[in-house]
Every structure is written in structure tokens, then in C-alpha cells.
Amino acid sequence: MKNFEKKACAYALKNAIAHDGKAIVGSVISALFNEGLKQDEVKKYAKEINKIVLEVNKLNLEEQEKEYDKIKDGLSQRETREGLDELPNVSKKGVIMRFRPAPSGPLHIGNMIGAGLPNSLYVKKYGGKFYVIFDDTNPENVHAESYKSIKKDCDWILGNVSKYLISSDRMKLYYDYIEKLLKKGVVYVCTCSADEFKKFSNSKQNCSCRKLSVNENLIRWKKMLNKNGFKEGEAVLRFKSDMKNSNPAMRDFPLARINEHEHPRQKKKYRVWPLMNLVVPVDDMELGMTHIIRGKDHKDNAERQKMIFKIFEKKFPWTFFIGRVKFTDLILSKRKLNEMISKGELSGEDDANIPTISSLRKRKYKPEAFVKFVEQRGLTEVDKVIDSKEFFKIIDSFNRRS
Numbered sequence: 301m302k303n304f305e306k307k308a309c310a311y312a313l314k315n316a317i318a319h320d321g322k323a324i325v326g327s328v329i330s331a332l333f334n335e336g337l338k339q340d341e342v343k344k345y346a347k348e349i350n351k352i353v354l355e356v357n358k359l360n361l362e363e364q365e366k367e368y369d370k371i372k373d374g375l376s377q378r379e380t381r382e383g384l385d386e387l388p389n390v391s392k393k394g395v396i397m398r399f400r401p402a403p404s405g406p407l408h409i410g411n412m413i414g415a416g417l418p419n420s421l422y423v424k425k426y427g428g429k430f431y432v433i434f435d436d437t438n439p440e441n442v443h444a445e446s447y448k449s450i451k452k453d454c455d456w457i458l459g460n461v462s463k464y465l466i467s468s469d470r471m472k473l474y475y476d477y478i479e480k481l482l483k484k485g486v487v488y489v490c491t492c493s494a495d496e497f498k499k500f501s502n503s504k505q506n507c508s509c510r511k512l513s514v515n516e517n518l519i520r521w522k523k524m525l526n527k528n529g530f531k532e533g534e535a536v537l538r539f540k541s542d543m544k545n546s547n548p549a550m551r552d553f554p555l556a557r558i559n560e561h562e563h564p565r566q567k568k569k570y571r572v573w574p575l576m577n578l579v580v581p582v583d584d585m586e587l588g589m590t591h592i593i594r595g596k597d598h599k600d601n602a603e604r605q606k607m608i609f610k611i612f613e614k615k616f617p618w619t620f621f622i623g624r625v626k627f628t629d630l631i632l633s634k635r636k637l638n639e640m641i642s643k644g645e646l647s648g649e650d651d652a653n654i655p656t657i658s659s660l661r662k663r664k665y666k667p668e669a670f671v672k673f674v675e676q677r678g679l680t681e682v683d684k685v686i687d688s689k690e691f692f693k694i695i696d697s698f699n700r701r702s
């Protein structure tokens with residue numbers, strides 16, 4: 301390999317800068333594959349790469365950045381242009397990705413760093429389609445004003461949304477899928493109380509609803525939809541996964557429930573609401589999602605959604621579970637933010653004391669500053685704990701440079 305040492309050094313520095321000053325040998329090796337390193341050469345170079353990584357990790361972050369600036373020109377263009385690692389399985393048409401904010405309050409920096417920006421940036425990198433889908437099928441978790449403010453925020457900070465979709469406008473699609481699942485006999489309407497079902501689950505037993513015929517289930521489903529049928533809490537649609545699954549959270553999980561709370565957008569039009577583990581895989585199948593970057597807290601959900609994909613014999617999108625950025629001193633709970641706004645403790649969604657996207661926009665931050673932060677961090681499963689002072693020190697320096 302030409303200029304091996306220089307390239308290995310540059311990648312070690314780049315990797316270290318993105319990971320709090322500590323490069324990882326494996327990451328450096330995989331980056332070198334982009335430069336033509338062959339699998340059967342890894343052994344030959346491993347010792348030297350190890351040595352370089354050790355040396356790089358001895359430097360502090362500032363020294364690493366200085367060194368990197370000096371030698372990065374030797375790297376292939378796409379590696380330095382975008383700080384993001386390559387994704388696997390990217391076709392010539394690019395990628396189809398999404399961001400699913402709940403319109404339940406103001407979007408904040410945590411939403412963007414953990415999901416919005418990484419997905420958006422990969423669509424910018426490869427081309428393709430980028431959907432923003434409002435997750436609003438829990439009528440109790442919807443703020444009518446949030447649709448508009450979230451769209452404004454996404455237009456500003458992401459800027460490449462191909463299409464905005466609203467889940468609650470797609471109810472017919474979800475109902476159609478539920479009927480297909482009922483007819484395939486892979487879901488059932490369970491009328492056990494929550495307590496009863498919990499007992500079955502704890503003892504790894506099937507409840508008696510599970511063995512009902514397809515016809516019986518279709519009748520029960522109609523009774524869920526009919527306002528003179530089952531009442532709220534009396535019936536829930538469950539997926540037949542496996543009541544003996546070692547993870548209790550996977551045992552016959554629910555896909556839809558009755559909730560008569562008035563929906564701010566759909567009003568009283570629906571009483572049966574599909575849950576996340578139905579809505580998300582249906583959208584992903586229908587829109588042909590190819591890659592998903594989501595938080596580590598969604599690992600169980602991804603497992604559940606994979607089961608729905610399997611029923612329809614569809615290939616599950618490539619998925620990466622990104623580590624969380626945990627702010628030690630910022631309020632990121634939408635519920636808490638809403639509460640403080642309605643109590644008048646904050647002047648509004650764009651109050652200068654909170655890390656909402658509208659507040660950052662008002663404070664004259666440029667979207668590029670946050671893009672740089674996400675690019676430098678890259679795809680990592682490692683959680684990062686940071687306080688606001690440290691975070692804004694980084695963001696401020698990016699903001700000056702961009």
C-alpha cells in the first residue's frame with residue numbers, strides 16, 4: 301500500500317478526534333480498506349497500526365486536531381469531505397431513510413443529534429429519499445401546534461426532507477395491514493385484563509384468546525372498531541410471537557388498542573389506534589426503507605418490527621443503534637418543556653434557556669455547527685455524557701468556523 305504510514309496515521313487521528321481522543325485499532329483498519337488495504341494484508345500491517353494508534357492516543361485532542369489538519373489531504377476525497385463512515389449495502393439509487401418525531405412538544409437538540417441529523421446526513425451523502433414521519437397514533441401524546449413547529453425546525457436544520465408524512469392520516473393503511481395479519485392468523489384480539497395477561501406471560505403460558513379461529517378474531521376486531529363493541533381497555537390486538545421467549549418484553553406484544561381520547565388532528569374519527577410496533581414496520585415496508593439509524597433504546601422494538609417484516613417476507617433495513625448523547629444539565633423531556641411553557645416559566649418554545657431547535661435558531665446558530673458535531677461523532681454505539689458548557693464550547697467553535 302502506498303504511503304501506508306501516513307494514511308494509517310491520518311485515520312487514527314480522525315478516529316481519535318471523533319471519539320474523545322481515543323482511536324480504536326479496528327476502526328482504523330476498516331477505514332484503511334477504503335484506501336485499498338486488502339483483508340489478507342491486515343496481519344502484515346497490524347503491528348504497525350497498533351503502534352500508530354498508541355502514539356496517537358498519547359496526544360491530547362488539540363494536538364490531534366493540529367496533526368490531522370497537516371496530513372488529511374492524503375486521504376481519499378469522500379473520507380475527508382464527509383466525516384461519516386460508509387454505510388453497507390448502498391445501491392446506485394442511494395438510500396431511503398427516515399426520522400420519526402412525535403408531535404408532542406418542541407423538537408430539541410437531543411432529537412436531532414440522536415436521530416434527525418444522522419439519517420438526514422446519510423441521504424445527503426448518498427442521495428435517495430428522506431422522510432420525516434409524524435408519529436402521532438397515540439392521541440394522548442399529540443400537541444396540535446407541534447406539527448407546524450417541527451416542520452419549520454426540520455426545514456431549517458435538516459433541509460433535505462423529501463416528504464413529510466403524518467401517521468394518523470395513514471390509518472387506512474394500518475387497518476389494512478391488521479386485516480392481512482388477522483387473515484394470516486398471526487395476530488389475535490386478546491380480552492384478558494392487563495393483570496391476567498401478565499400472569500400468563502410470567503408463567504410462559506398462552507391465554508385462551510390465542511387459540512381462537514381467524515373468523516372469531518375478525519369478529520372480535522370489528523367489535524374493537526365499533527363504538528358499541530368493546531370498551532377501552534377491554535381488548536387489545538396482540539402479535540403471536542412466542543410466549544416462551546426468554547425476553548418477557550417479546551411475548552405476544554400488543555399492536556393496537558382502543559383509546560377514545562379525542563385526537564387533536566383526527567378528532568373522534570378513530571377509536572382503535574395502532575401502536576409503534578405496527579405503524580413503524582408498515583411505514584418502513586411501504587416506503588422501502590433501506591437503512592435506519594436509531595437509538596439503542598429501540599433495540600427491543602427493532603426485534604419486534606423484524607417479526608412483522610418476516611410475516612410479509614420483506615428484507616429488514618440495515619439498522620444501526622447509535623449511542624445516546626446524555627446531557628447532564630439540559631432539560632430534554634418534551635413533557636417537562638410543555639409543562640414549563642404552559643406554566644409561564646419559559647417564554648415559549650424558543651426560550652433562550654432551553655435547547656430546543658427553535659431556541660438555537662433564534663440564538664443565531666447555524667445548522668452546520670450541529671452537522672459538524674454529528675459528523676465528528678460518527679456512528680458509534682458508545683453513549684456520551686456531556687454538560688451544556690462543554691457541548692456549547694464545541695458547537696460555538698464549529699459555529700464560528702462555518
Ligand SMILES: [Zn+2]
Nearest residue numbers: 490492507509
Ligand atoms: Zn387473552
